[in-house]
Structures are given as structure tokens and as C-alpha cells.
Amino acid sequence: MIKQHIIDSLSNIVTKYSQSKSIIDNFNFSVEVPPKNINADFASNVAMLIAKKINMNPKIIAQELSNIIISNTSEFIEKIEIMGPGFINLKVKNEVFYRELKTILRKKNKYGKSIKNNKCKVIIEFVSANPTGPLHVGHGRGAAIGDSISRILKHLGYDVTKEYYLNDVGNQMLILAKSVEARYKQLSGEKIEFSHSYYQGEYILNIAKCLIDEGKNINEINFKYEAVKRILKMIKDDLKDFAIKFDNWFSESNIVNGYGNRNYKTEVDKTCEYLLTKGYAYEKDGALWLASSKFSDDKDRVLRRSSGEYTYFASDVAYHKNKFERGFLKLINIWGADHHGYIARIKSCLRMLNFSEEALNIILYQLVVIKKAGQPLAMSTRMGEFITLREVLDEVGKDACRFFFLMRAPNSQFEFDLDIAKKKSVENPVFYVQYVNARCNSIIRESYNRSDIIRDVESVNFDLLNTEEERDLVKHLAMFCDILCLSEKTMSPHHFTIYLTELANKYHKFYEHCRILTADVSLTSARLKLIEGVMIIVKIGLDLLGVSTPNEM
RNA sequence: GUCUCCGUAGCUCAAUUGGAUAGAGCAACUGCCUUCUAAGCAGUAGACUGCGUGUUCAACUCACGCCGGGGACGCCA
Numbered sequence: 001m002i003k004q005h006i007i008d009s010l011s012n013i014v015t016k017y018s019q020s021k022s023i024i025d026n027f028n029f030s031v032e033v034p035p036k037n038i039n040a041d042f043a044s045n046v047a048m049l050i051a052k053k054i055n056m057n058p059k060i061i062a063q064e065l066s067n068i069i070i071s072n073t074s075e076f077i078e079k080i081e082i083m084g085p086g087f088i089n090l091k092v093k094n095e096v097f098y099r100e101l102k103t104i105l106r107k108k109n110k111y112g113k114s115i116k117n118n119k120c121k122v123i124i125e126f127v128s129a130n131p132t133g134p135l136h137v138g139h140g141r142g143a144a145i146g147d148s149i150s151r152i153l154k155h156l157g158y159d160v161t162k163e164y165y166l167n168d169v170g171n172q173m174l175i176l177a178k179s180v181e182a183r184y185k186q187l188s189g190e191k192i193e194f195s196h197s198y199y200q201g202e203y204i205l206n207i208a209k210c211l212i213d214e215g216k217n218i219n220e221i222n223f224k225y226e227a228v229k230r231i232l233k234m235i236k237d238d239l240k241d242f243a244i245k246f247d248n249w250f251s252e253s254n255i256v257n258g259y260g261n262r263n264y265k266t267e268v269d270k271t272c273e274y275l276l277t278k279g280y281a282y283e284k285d286g287a288l289w290l291a292s293s294k295f296s297d298d299k300d301r302v303l304r305r306s307s308g309e310y311t312y313f314a315s316d317v318a319y320h321k322n323k324f325e326r327g328f329l330k331l332i333n334i335w336g337a338d339h340h341g342y343i344a345r346i347k348s349c350l351r352m353l354n355f356s357e358e359a360l361n362i363i364l365y366q367l368v369v370i371k372k373a374g375q376p377l378a379m380s381t382r383m384g385e386f387i388t389l390r391e392v393l394d395e396v397g398k399d400a401c402r403f404f405f406l407m408r409a410p411n412s413q414f415e416f417d418l419d420i421a422k423k424k425s426v427e428n429p430v431f432y433v434q435y436v437n438a439r440c441n442s443i444i445r446e447s448y449n450r451s452d453i454i455r456d457v458e459s460v461n462f463d464l465l466n467t468e469e470e471r472d473l474v475k476h477l478a479m480f481c482d483i484l485c486l487s488e489k490t491m492s493p494h495h496f497t498i499y500l501t502e503l504a505n506k507y508h509k510f511y512e513h514c515r516i517l518t519a520d521v522s523l524t525s526a527r528l529k530l531i532e533g534v535m536i537i538v539k540i541g542l543d544l545l546g547v548s549t550p551n552e553m
Numbered sequence: 554g555u556c557u558c559c560g561u562a563g564c565u566c567a568a569u570u571g572g573a574u575a576g577a578g579c580a581a582c583u584g585c586c587u588u589c590u591a592a593g594c595a596g597u598a599g600a601c602u603g604c605g606u607g608u609u610c611a612a613c614u615c616a617c618g619c620c621g622g623g624g625a626c627g628c629c630a
Contacts, residue, residue: 035572035574085610087572252630307628311629408567412567429578431592438592445589447589498576501567509593509595
């Protein structure tokens with residue numbers, strides 16, 4: 001957390017400085033890594049912000065500030081320069097970075113763990129695909145994002161629960177049951193038409209075949225039960241091979257039908273009653289309406305249909321209420337962008353129920369466009385036209401697939417060109433990063449043939465790591481925790497794929513320029529420690545993405 | 554029509570949330586393996602950041618308006 005340390009030190013200085021100018025403002029200034037052409041480790045824009053406030057020349061302010069900085073932070077700042085319109089550029093002493101490297105080596109895979117010291121209970125809900133068909137690539141993206149965010153939050157110290165919300169009630173279940181039943185009858189020789197409103201996918205046919213093979217009488221078969229059971233098995237298998245494990249599977253039928261006792265009021269009953277008594281809901285045309293337009297929604301929504309059945313929306317509201325009641329202080333939902341119109345509705349409802357709407361954090365990911373033979377494919381579960389996650393997993397493997405999904409910010413839509421993914425699988429960026437670990441490992445193994453190496457962290461002379469490549473690499477390692485915090489702030493794991501690719505690039509450069517195993521024992525020992533540090537960070541980083549680190553490639 | 558997201562190199566995407574000369578990978582071209590893994594490194598080429606106006610010391614980033622693409626607007630889930 002070198003950057004954070006600099007921010008803290010600067011804050012103190014700025015506060016005193018502005019008091020001397022009788023300004024009250026804590027200036028939301030930045031400390032960033034400057035562009036390559038600038039010979040500094042960090043740069044701050046604080047002088048320009050102050051200058052604007054009191055209408056003075058930013059360079060003069062920068063000069064005054066830097067005098068104070070240099071006399072207060074001499075233990076870690078080596079040099080200050082004022083450049084451009086008034087940037088304060090800081091060169092940090094090498095030993096500061098070496099100290100951070102030592103911390104990495106001491107803490108190993110616990111490095112960066114719980115730096116936020118926040119044990120807040122968080123529930124993150126993702127995938128939640130309807131059990132009417134196998135997972136497609138869109139679900140895969142949501143799965144990769146959700147799982148990676150939970151890993152990041154866990155590493156930061158949060159108490160995270162991963163949950164899958166299972167929509168196992170409603171119309172779609174009826175259609176599913178009928179679809180399987182129709183296929184079953186066709187296979188049994190009945191000449192019936194297969195409605196275009198049924199699920200067209202081949203998996204429906206396969207389920208029907210299985211049922212035939214089991215030889216049960218048609219009257220004994222509960223088609224809905226059999227279909228959901230089998231599809232759920234497919235989904236769970238796919239997730240398992242995608243290295244995703246949920247802590248909890250939450251069934252919508254619990255909310256709608258209760259937990260078994262039919263006479264008992266269900267959660268959705270209670271939620272709707274509450275809204276009714278508070279005047280947030282009203283009856284009209286035989287249906288129960290939510291007055292969501294009084295909040296941030298653009299119109300009112302039906303909670304209970306005139307048929308007496310609850311809408312999906314009603315059970316979803318009760319479900320979110322249930323999450324709060326289970327004691328979660330922070331709710332994260334990973335939704336496909338097609339749900340965006342839903343946010344205003346659910347948030348306005350949470351306010352009516354007296355829950356904090358800020359506690360609900362919804363991350364939308366743009367849908368994946370699949371391209372095959374240069375043509376974008378239309379996706380529709382019902383038509384059976386979709387690329388399954390399974391297909392992509394089989395083609396490119398779990399690691400490449402996850403890394404690929406996580407290279408983009410959730411909010412940017414991207415094209416998944418299947419032909420490229422298949423053909424270029426070996427040149428996927430994930431291998432570039434994994435290769436770092438394989439190369440490091442090979443050297444470490446080789447080093448065990450020598451008895452003169454200094455293995456103790458405290459006895460190694462890190463000052464010997466003084467080439468440009470080494471300093472660059474150590475500096476990049478020291479940025480790890482900042483990326484961790486950034487990923488939390490933006491709720492996006494893609495910063496890590498970028499960070500790791502850059503780290504790999506710096507490592508490979510180092511590898512080309514610096515021979516590690518040489519006759520110089522002190523230098524060899526220091527470089528081996530640097531390699532160990534790289535391996536630790538690559539391992540933690542890839543772990544946060546759910547990608548493995550093979551020792552040999 | 555209303556809302557929303559996106560538009561950056563030939564392609565797929567970044568840009569530390571307003572910072573300095575906009576970066577990677579793939580594709581193309583040129584070099585580098587009898588020493589720790591060439592799934593690598595070095596180099597060349599490739600960008601009017603869709604268009605326009607504005608805000609300011611500073612705009613890919615913010616505001617407004619166009620153009621183009623995705624998505625959402627059910628008593629479906």
C-alpha cells in the first residue's frame with residue numbers, strides 16, 4: 001500500500017498548508033502513476049486543485065508544497081520535481097519498494113489479505129439462470145464476474161456468501177413440463193405436433209429419451225420434477241467444471257409456496273400485505289398493484305395477477321427482503337443488461353420496505369454476442385439457438401474461458417468469436433501470464449542444485465536489484481493492493497487481467513535482460529527472492545480470477 | 554417513441570474514474586535459441602478516440618445535440 005501511504009502523508013501536509021492559506025477543503029486530489037516518459041514513481045495533481053480554489057499559479061503552489069513534502073517525508077521520498085501545468089512528481093526511495101517485496105515474501109499467499117479489515121456480511125447473487133435449459137455463454141460471463149468479485153471481496157476480508165436464486169415456479173416450468181411430455185409422447189409413437197412455444201433444444205429430447213429408457217408409465221411421471229432435476233444436474237456440472245461453487249441455492253418456491261406448510265402465510269404474502277397496509281400497494285381490476293411510480297419507477301407494477309398468482313416481481317421483492325432479514329448488510333446482484341429496467345422497480349420497493357437502497361449493489365454486464373463464421377448468432381433459449389458454456393469450455397478450457405470473460409469491463413459488450421477462440425486458444429493472453437509461473441518454477445527447481453544460495457529473506461541484499469527491469473518489476477508487485485482496492489471500488493475484476501498481463505510483460509523483460517543463476521551468490525539470491533515474489537503475486541492474482549497456475553507448461 | 558449501455562489501431566479490448574506523448578493481445582513485416590522453458594524478447598508498421606458544440610489549466614473520460622450498434626420498456630420469468 002505504498003500509494004495509500006503517500007496519499008495519507010500528502011493529505012496531512014495539504015491540510016496544514018491550506019490552513020495556512022485559510023482555506024477549508026480537503027481537496028479530493030489524486031496520486032497516480034505517471035506516463036512512461038516521466039521519470040517518477042507517482043504524481044499528484046493537488047497543486048492544480050488548490051490553485052484553482054484560490055486563483056493562484058499552480059506552479060508556485062507546487063513549489064511551496066514540495067518544500068514541505070521534502071522536509072517531512074525524507075525517509076521515503078528521494079526526489080520531487082514539478083512538471084507540466086503543476087504536477088508534483090515523486091520519486092520514491094528504492095528501499096521502500098524492497099520493503100514491500102519483503103512483506104510479500106513474508107506473508108506469501110496471505111499478502112493483501114484483509115487489508116480493509118472489514119468483516120461486513122455480503123451476499124452476492126449471480127448466474128441464477130432459469131432451470132429450463134443449459135447455461136449459455138452469457139451466463140458464463142456473469143458466472144465468471146460474480147465468482148471473481150466474491151474472491152476479491154473475500155481476500156479483502158469481507159464475509160461473503162455466494163447464492164444462486166432458482167426460479168423454479170411460474171409459467172416457464174409449465175412450458176418446460178409440457179415440452180418434455182410432448183417429446184416423450186412423440187418418442188412413444190404418438191403423432192402429435194410439437195408446439196413452437198415449447199423449448200426446442202435437443203436437451204429436451206434427451207431428457208425424454210432417458211425417461212423412456214427408465215420404462216416408467218406415463219401416468220407415474222412428474223414431468224416438471226424430472227425435467228428440473230435433470231437440467232439442474234447439467235447446470236451444476238457446468239459450474240463445477242467452471243470452478244464455481246455456490247454456498248447456497250435459494251429456491252423461489254420457498255418464497256412463493258412456503259417451506260412446506262400450506263396454511264402458513266408465505267413470505268410473498270406477508271410482503272404484499274405489508275405494502276398494502278402501508279398504502280404502497282392498491283387493488284385495481286382484481287389485481288394487486290405496487291405504486292412504484294411514486295418513487296423512481298415510471299409506472300406502477302402488478303404484484304398479484306387477477307388470477308391470484310404472484311408475479312415474478314413480487315417474489316423477487318420478497319426474496320430481497322429475505323436477504324436483508326438473514327443479516328446481510330451488503331447485497332450484490334450480477335445481472336445481464338437486459339434486466340436494467342428492473343433496477344428502479346426493485347430499489348423503490350426496498351425503500352418502501354425501509355431497507356437501504358444503497359446496500360443493494362447491482363452490477364450489469366452487457367450480453368455476449370457470439371460470432372460464428374463471421375455471422376452474429378441470435379440467442380434464444382426457447383428456440384434452442386444458443387452457444388452453451390459447455391461448448392466453449394470444451395473448446396478453450398476453463399482457464400482461458402474465465403480469463404477471456406474477465407478481460408473486459410462488465411459494462412462493455414464484446415464479441416466472442418468462436419472460430420478465433422478455438423483457433424487461437426494457444427495464444428490466449430492467459431498463457432502469457434501462466435507462463436511466468438512456469439518459467440519461475442523451473443528456475444527455482446534448478447536453484448535447489450546449489451547449496452550457496454541465501455534463502456533467508458532478512459539476509460538477502462535487495463539493493464542489488466538495481467537494473468531498470470528489476471526496479472520496474474518490484475514496483476509493479478508493490479501495486480498489487482492498489483489494484484485490489486480499485487477492483488472493489490469499481491466492482492470489476494478486469495483490472496486484474498490487465499495488471500497481470502503487465503506484470504507478465506515486465507517479468508519476461510526482466511528474464512531476458514537479467515540472468516538469474518550466476519556465480520555471484522548475493523545477486524543470485526536477491527533475484528531468486530524477486531522471482532519468489534512474482535510467483536506469489538501471480539498465484540494470488542490468478543486465483544482471484546479463478547484461473548490455475550500450472551508449474552509446467 | 555421513452556429509458557439505458559456501447560462506439561478507441563485491420564480485429565478483440567484497456568486507459569488507474571478529469572491528467573502529461575491514448576496502451577496491450579491477435580493479424581502483418583524484420584531480427585534474436587549449443588547457458589535458468591522461444592507459449593519468450595527486441596524492433597517496424599498501424600489512431601482526426603463515430604461527428605459537432607460546450608464546460609476548464611487539462612476531455613477518450615463531463616454536459617447538450619446528431620449518426621451508428623446492443624438491450625429494456627407484459628397481469629412473462
